[in-house]
Amino acid sequence: SASLEAPAFVAEASEGKSEQEEGEDGANYVPVATAFTPGRVAELMVYEDGTRRGTSTASAGDIVAVAGLSDICIGDTICAPGSPVALPPPKISPPTVRLTLAASDTALAGREGTLVTRSALGKRLARELDRNLALRVRAVPEGFELAGRGALHLGVLAETFRREGYAFALGPPRVVERRDPDTGARLEPWEDITIEVEDQHVGAVTALLSQRRATMLDMSEAAAGGTTRLRYRAPTRAVLSLRSSLLHCSRGTATMSTELAGHEPWGGDLGAREQGSLVAVAEGQATAYAILGAEARGRLFVRPGDEIFEGQVVGIHQRAGDLGINVCKKKALTNMRAASKEQTVVLAEPIAVNLEYALEYIAEDELVEVTPKNVRIRKNPAFGKNKNK
Structure with a gap:
């Protein structure tokens, strides 16, 4: 069985490829893994x-789904009771x-999502484990630790949760040592990295990779x-x-693919x-007034009218170290100033923050x-508490 599904009209369907002789609807079978469990x-x-x-029947080579067998795991073999021979599980x-x-x-928690509790996240992760083999x-203590086959794997999972109505916080990706x-x-x-880039940007790309302890092959x-x-x-x-x-130094022209090469000694800081x-x-x-003043400090992630909470990261400081700013500050109104005057302010386009960029x-x-x-993006309040201990 390659994956699991749960249609409304049956409890759970196991999907996979038929490898040998014909199978029949309503027949007795046993899922073979470490134990034999008969079922119909x-x-x-x-x-x-x-x-x-x-x-009513399926032949070798068909992609099939069967319902009615309990305790099925991804990688199990379903076969007739008379010949319980397990196929090699996927690696x-x-x-x-x-x-x-x-x-x-955060202060905005619950306003933009309907599924926001740890319990809801735990139940959704339990369902995901039934079909996400990797x-x-x-x-x-802070929630759940997820481990997967690269940042893309975990990023796709987080994007799926987001589209299903979940609201949650993600920590920085770390490697599994x-x-x-x-x-x-x-x-x-x-990892082995393959990059294709225009000739005029090769120098910038090689300089970037050398800073990250990459070895050219x-x-x-x-x-x-x-x-x-x-x-x-x-x-x-x-x-x-x-x-x-990479996209920044190549002006968006570079393409990159990666492949896991294995585990090697720690590469250093x-x-x-x-x-x-x-x-x-x-x-x-x-407000436009506050953003205009903050643009001298660096590139921003927000635009006028965005909801802001304390501790939110609203931009990139042009220097090392963090800087606290107030992007909600309003211009004081007097008889010499009108609120409509802010409409003439010309602001730089903010950086678009999506899930991939944020991670x-x-x-x-x-x-x-x-x-x-x-x-x-926001600062982690627990990090400061742990640092002070």
């Missing part, structure tokens, strides 16, 4: 042209990246004229925040983010607040 198929369905229909790569998922506790979930069983040395996942001319293909090997830690920087964050010190609605940007003391309507 209540309904047999087959996929044709992307749709599923009921059938799944171990998790390489982990992050925390917790219920949101996902690992562990309860921690190991210890060498023989030497006890610290190991981390490394090959440089060759790509199939497209005027384009160079670069191959690197680098720690997964370096890849977690690479995509946005990669350094912290060079620029700090602009952090809101007041709650309210952002790449955040530092160790920051969180990504995700709701069905918005993706925001």
Whole structure:
């Protein structure tokens, strides 16, 4: 069985590929894993042209779904009681990246999502584990720790939750480390990176990769004229925040793909983010007057009218270290000033913050607040408490 589904008219359907002789609707079968559990198929369905229909028999090679068998796990083999022979289970790569998922506790919590409690998140994760074979979930004091096959795997899961109406907070992605069983040395996942970029940007890309302890494996001319293909090997830690920087230094022309190369010795310190964050010190609605004054401090994430809460990261500081600012400040009105005067203010376009950008940007003391309507970044209040202890 490859995956599990739960239609409304049957309890649970197990999907997979028929490997040998014909199967029949209503026949007795046993799921084979580490134990034999007999059962009867209540309904047999087959996929044709992307749709599923009921059938009485299925032949080898058909993609089928069966309902009525309990205690089915992904990778189990369903076979006749007379010949309980298990097929080799699928090999799944171990998790390489982990992050925390917790219920949101900001001043805006509950306004933009209907499913906001830890209990709701826990039930949804339990359902996800039935079909997401590469996902690992562990309860921690702040919420849940998720481990998966890269930041993209976990990012897609978070985006799915967001579209289903959940509101939650995500911590910064971290790599899953190991210890060498023989030497006890610290190991981390490394990845092979393939980049195709226009020739004029090769220098900027190679400089970026060298800062992240990446080793060049090959440089060759790509199939497209005027384009160079670069191959690197680098720690997964370096890849977690690479995509946005790569697009920036190549003016959006570079393409990148990665593949897990295995676990190798720890690659050393990669350094912290060079620029700090602009952090809101007041709650309210952002105003054009306050944003205009804040633009001299760095690039902003917000625009006039956005709801702001205290501790929200509203931009990138142009210098190292964080800076508190008030983007909700209003212009004082007198008989010489009119409120309509703010309409003539010309502001720079803010940086669009989506889930992928936010996960790449955040530092160790920051969180990504995700709701069905918005993706925001904020400071982690627990980080400051733990730091002071």
